[in-house]
Amino acid sequence: MPRGSKDKYTDKQKRKAEHIEESYEAKGVSKDEAESRAWATVNKQSGGGERTGGSGQKTSAGEKQAARKSSARRAAATRKGVPRPGQKVDGMTKTELMERARKRNIPGRSKMRKSELIEALRKGA
Structure with a gap:
């Protein structure tokens, strides 16, 4: 019910x-x-009830614009293979490492082990 x-x-x-x-x-x-x-x-x-009111927090237009801009910058950095702030290569999965190596065109990446990928990415950074 x-x-x-x-x-x-x-x-x-x-x-x-x-x-x-x-x-x-x-x-x-x-x-x-x-x-x-x-x-x-x-x-x-x-998405639920659409009438105004309730406890929903309202965001100003300026805050929304700033959030969009920040989000767009982070997305662009991710597409370029740039690590997000605080993200360490050691904590990534092999799949993530492989994707990053692919974006940086590291030769021989498909045959590398995880540790080798980490080392290659550190050298290339």
């Missing part, structure tokens, strides 16, 4: 949940289980 108030849901979301619930009941699912599945489906598709 679904928990909590459904006040934060739009009329469209409520109709959708009702329709899904009826569909499950037609398939022989119990009333409580059908209602639970219906609200779970609505939540998964739309």
